[in-house]
Amino acid sequence: xxxxxxxxxxxxxxxxxxxxxxxxxxxxxxxxxxxxxxxxxxxxxxxxxxxxxxxxxxxxxxxxxxxxxxxxxxxxxxxxxxxxxxxxxxxxxxxxxxxxxxxxxxxxxxxxxxxxxxxxxxxxxxxxxxxxxxxxxxxxxxxxxxxxxxxxxxxxxxxxxxxxxxxxxxxxxxxxxxxxxxxxxxxxxxxxxxxxxxxxxxxxxxxxxxxxxxxxxxxxxxxxxxxxxxxxxxxxxxxxxx
Numbered sequence: 001x002x003x004x005x006x007x008x009x010x011x012x013x014x015x016x017x018x019x020x021x022x023x024x025x026x027x028x029x030x031x032x033x034x035x036x037x038x039x040x041x042x043x044x045x046x047x048x049x050x051x052x053x054x055x056x057x058x059x060x061x062x063x064x065x066x067x068x069x070x071x072x073x074x075x076x077x078x079x080x081x082x083x084x085x086x087x088x089x090x091x092x093x094x095x096x097x098x099x100x101x102x103x104x105x106x107x108x109x110x111x112x113x114x115x116x117x118x119x120x121x122x123x124x125x126x127x128x129x130x131x132x133x134x135x136x137x138x139x140x141x142x143x144x145x146x147x148x149x150x151x152x153x154x155x156x157x158x159x160x161x162x163x164x165x166x167x168x169x170x171x172x173x174x175x176x177x178x179x180x181x182x183x184x185x186x187x188x189x190x191x192x193x194x195x196x197x198x199x200x201x202x203x204x205x206x207x208x209x210x211x212x213x214x215x216x217x218x219x220x221x222x223x224x225x226x227x228x229x230x231x232x233x234x235x236x237x238x239x240x241x242x
Contacts, residue, residue: 003028006048006056008035009213010220012107012172013067014055019202019210020071020168024080036223038230068099071165083162094159098151098166102173106147109140110176114214115240117180122220123229123237140177144184147174148191156197163201171198172210179214 005021005028007014021028033039033054040052049056049065057064057073064070075085086092113136116128127133147170151158158166174195177184185192199207213219 001060004031004058005029006031006033006045006054006058008033008054009210010035011054012110012176013169015172015175015210016169017055017057017067017070017074019172019206020074020080020084020165022206023202024074024078024084026074026078026080036220036230037227038232041232068169071169075165083164084168085165086159091159091164095164095166098158099169101151102169105143106140106170106173109136109143110173112136113140113177113182114180117177117182118220119233120237122224123233137182140184144174144188144191148188152190152194154190157194163198167194167198168202171195171202175211176214179211 003026005017007018007030009015009018018030020026033045035054039045040054046052048058049063051065053065055065055067055070057070059077064073072085074080085095116133116136120126120128128136151166151170155161157163158170174184174191185195
């Protein structure tokens with residue numbers, strides 16, 4: 001059976017898995033899961049993963065969740081070029097260092113900005129209070145500064161002259177708030193130059209195609225208008241603001 005990837009391209013981790021598979025010409029069958037309608041909570045997806053999150057990899061009878069684990073599995077099984085996830089202990093540790101850090105920093109803060117600028121208005125019809133929005137953007141800016149100062153420094157890519165998994169994961173996370181119309185690259189020439197290098201290595205056409213879903217800032221509002229707002233989203237927003 002062919003490799004199956006369960007994805008929704010609203011999700012940053014899903015985009016990293018999709019891009020990695022495409023860049024490395026790993027054959028797979030795309031299985032779309034619509035998070036905006038709550039499809040992940042349906043009976044069919046529950047048979048694939050009880051965690052009910054994407055991405056999910058299904059390789060024959062082997063099922064794997066969590067994007068970082070999936071990326072590492074694909075790199076090992078398909079023996080992708082060493083620069084993605086180096087065999088050298090110290091270089092691999094640098095990749096792992098970023099992958100461990102990003103969950104509670106760039107990912108957490110970029111996701112919050114995305115929710116505040118896109119999801120909340122689409123669901124409620126109202127903007128998030130300015131003080132909450134300003135605080136979320138400030139947290140994101142702090143994470144971006146750490147990324148530049150510690151992880152990128154003056155190198156072309158995170159671990160040197162070639163792209164690695166850390167660069168791939170970083171770019172999809174940083175693009176999430178960009179999809180809401182917030183240009184996080186403005187006033188950051190080093191970060192902008194890094195983005196351009198990453199896009200070139202990935203392939204501009206593949207990169208833009210993967211990000212097309214989130215670059216349409218009105219897409220979620222249109223989806224909720226036509227299909228209704230799932231109950232799980234209402235509950236999630238209540239917990240977020242209560």
